[in-house]
Amino acid sequence: MSRADDTTLNKAEPQRTSVTGPDAVLLAWITAAVTNAITITRSLAMPPRLVTRVLHHSFDAGHFLALGLAWAGLVGLHVRFGRARPRASAALLVALSLAFGALLLPGDLRNAAERLASGKAWVKPALLVTFVALFSLAVPVAVLLGRLAARPFLRWIAIASGMAVLSVNPVLLEGDYASARLFVASAGVALVAAALAGAVLPARLASLASRLRPLRVPLLAVASLAAATSLVVPPRPSVVVALLSPSGSLLPPFLSALQENMLPEDVPVPPEMAPWFVDRKNAPPVPPGSPPVLPPHPAVILLSIDCLRNDFLASGKYDDQLPTLAALRAQGVYFQNARSAGSQTVYSLASLFAGTYFSQQYWTEVTAPHAHGLWPEKDESTRFPELLRAGGVSTITFAATPWLVNRFGIVRGFSEETYLRPGKHHWHMGKPLVDAALARLAQVRDEPFFLYIHLLDAHAPYDLAGTSGTAFERHLRELILVDGHVRRLLDAIERSPFAARAAVVLTSDHGEAFGEHGHWTHANSLYDELLRVPLIVRARNVAPRVVDEPVTLVDLGPTILDLFGAETPGSFMGQSLVPFLRGESPKLTRPIVAETRLKRALVLRDATKLIVDDRNRTVELYDLAADPSETNSLADDPVRLMPPLALMRRLLATHTLRREGYVTPYRR
Incomplete structure (x- = not known):
């Protein structure tokens, strides 16, 4: 070739x-x-x-x-x-x-x-x-x-x-x-x-x-x-939030750890809020209001429903499916602008009972069956049932999960606690809880008492009322079950000899997300689909009304103490809502805060809402009046961002627990 x-x-x-x-x-x-x-x-x-x-x-x-x-x-x-x-x-x-x-x-x-x-x-x-x-x-x-x-x-x-x-x-x-x-x-x-x-x-x-x-x-x-x-090049705040949203982005969580937190210039605290921006450990107690709302020997029943977001009641769309809750809303004082202190049960309830926020409490590692991880077991701050018990009130709880008993510190001060062994979901459903509560209420005579029950039926995976349909539909069917449990309890209270001196307080520990902001279930954000919860107080001599004043579940401790005629510790970060039950319309001055997983939210009276994530170094700012769905963050505008950010930083610097060797932990 x-x-x-x-x-x-x-x-x-x-x-x-x-x-x-x-x-x-x-x-x-x-x-x-x-x-x-x-x-x-x-x-x-x-x-x-x-x-x-x-x-x-x-x-x-x-x-x-x-x-x-x-x-x-x-x-x-x-x-x-x-x-x-x-x-x-x-x-x-x-x-x-x-x-x-x-x-x-x-x-x-x-x-x-x-x-x-x-x-x-x-x-x-x-x-x-x-x-x-x-x-x-x-x-x-x-x-x-x-x-x-x-x-x-x-x-x-x-x-x-x-x-x-x-x-x-x-x-x-x-x-x-x-x-x-x-x-x-x-x-x-x-x-x-x-x-x-x-x-x-x-x-x-x-x-x-x-x-x-x-x-x-x-x-x-x-x-x-x-x-x-x-x-x-650091992205603008709105882009950082987008990058850290639920998606396949890989490096933002690691890059954000290398970026410094924004350090805003200090701003004056509004005069009406000034008492809440100083150390309150030694503040004098707040006396109960007058005249009392309940007759002598009050009976207060607190019901919290897991994962019940406020719009199930606020919208009116589900009144036919949830008739008991709808009737309670119409018969009581409905605080339609209430927020939880966290988007996870342990954060929310710990703040409700302690009157303080997560970063003010002492959380340590605990190893126990079905209750491992961080708990406020050694936190020394007072829970309001302890004060009621010391004042001669019978404090009773029926717990569906092992950590809702005195030992773990989420709740504390119950003279009677009954833990019902868990079912397949590691917690009991509402029926046995209500059965036990009804049996105990049948024994009540003339003594004052406080009863607490937390109903977990509506928690994920939403399979108690069938597995067909969307997650939202399954969740709604579980809430229908809860509505039935609440009806049995309310009917028993109305027939009881203590009905005239009873107040029923119904709320939720947090809401539930169904795809809003890319999230599902709860504990992963501080948007209002998780923070906005119903809060209703019903008593025979309290006129029904709808209250639009922004309130927080941290107000419940002072409220329940006030109902019993007991003073509230000055260290509590909430204010009594009893004046609203008398028909008054006070302007509350304490800040509204929520925490979860080193995220903090601050809600101000002008409907400004700030969300700061100290772990991922993100900042969000929303005008809830113009943007209730929280879709348009204003954090790229430093003029609007810096004042609420400065207030948040000052509040945390004032109240975060300081103890040698202790840093506010990241609790999943």
Whole structure:
């Protein structure tokens, strides 16, 4: 064959072009970025301002690009120096994965280990190590599977599987699992990249790659600059919140930890609020009001319903399904602008009973069956049932969960406590609680008493009244069950010999989210779908009315003490609502605060609401009068942001518990 024939053959059969390892990694991370952009667009209610949407996607894409370039660089080093030592390279990959896992994952996975350990202290470390190892080794295992699948037919199955992992990652690990999400996403990318490496490009793509080769260095330079900018330049507050919303974004939780909190200039405290911005530990007690609302020997029954958001009663849409609650709203004083002190039961009820907020209380680690984690067991602040008991009032509770008894500090001061052993959900349902309460109420004679019950029927997973329908529909059906339990209790009170001296107080520990702000259930935000709760007080000689004054469940301790004619400790952060029961309309001056997972919300009288997340370094500001759904954050405007932010910082600086070695903990 002549040289001319060789040339002709080479032209007829062009050299095959395959995907290199670094290119495969970069393409896999770009695929992850596109997948996440679709996830953000489809699953999140995007911010109303176009510029916020654009910046959200831009920063998110820059973060994925930064990960892709970093990984491509590491793979390039491996191709150059480590290919000849495959076993050593594999061992190094495993070691690095385990090292990063040990550094990042324990904080995420400790809570899961605690739950599964069920109070057995020796099980928790073993479970935690196992979980960390499994997540850490996900990347090496994905690389191995991808290489085994690197052949024509299996390759596309592996790539599709990796993309599926990237798509479901935000859904499966929603919430406080930033490190776990990073490892799962990395495993999905590793599977795609390992399967893609070595794939032969089709002729057209190979030709395009050949033409773009001279632009490779400029394109990488531009990409590197864009990625670096996304990492170094801090986004505006509204964009930070969007990036940290439930989606597949990976780096914002880690980048936010490197950013400093805003330090606003101090502002004057409004004069009417000044008494609440000083240390109140030694403040004088507040005497009860006059005249009393209830006859001698009061009987106060406090019912809290888990996960009952205010709009179930405020809207009137569900009155036919919830007739007992609707009738109670019409017969009592309905505080339609009430807020919980937290979006998780333990935060909310601890504040209700202690009259103080989470950051004012002392929370320590407790290991006990079904009650592991942080509890205010050693917190020394007074709970209002302790004061009632000391004053000769019988204090009675029937608990459906083990931590709603005196020992754990959420509640304290009950002279009679009955814990009903849990059912399949680790708590009892309303029927046995109401049965026990009815039996005890039948024994009441002339003594004053306080009874507390917390009904948990409407808690997720919403399967007590059937499993068909949407989450909201199932939740509503469970509330219908609760309505029946409340009806039995109210009927018994009306027939009782103490009916004339009884007051029924009905509220909820927090609301429930059904996709608003990208969240579901509760405990994950401080938006009003979780904070706005019903609050109703009904007594025979109290005229029904609707009160629009903003109130908080921290006001309930002073209110119940006032109903019994007892003084309220000056350290309590709430104010009695009894004047409203007399028909008065006072202007309450204490700030309204809510806390959960190092997030704090402050609601002011002018309907301004501030949400500060000290863990993720985010700030949100809403005008609830103009924007009750909290969709348009005003935090990008420093003129509007700084005054409420300064008030929040001063309030926290004044009242946060100071004790050597103690820092306000992050409680999941």
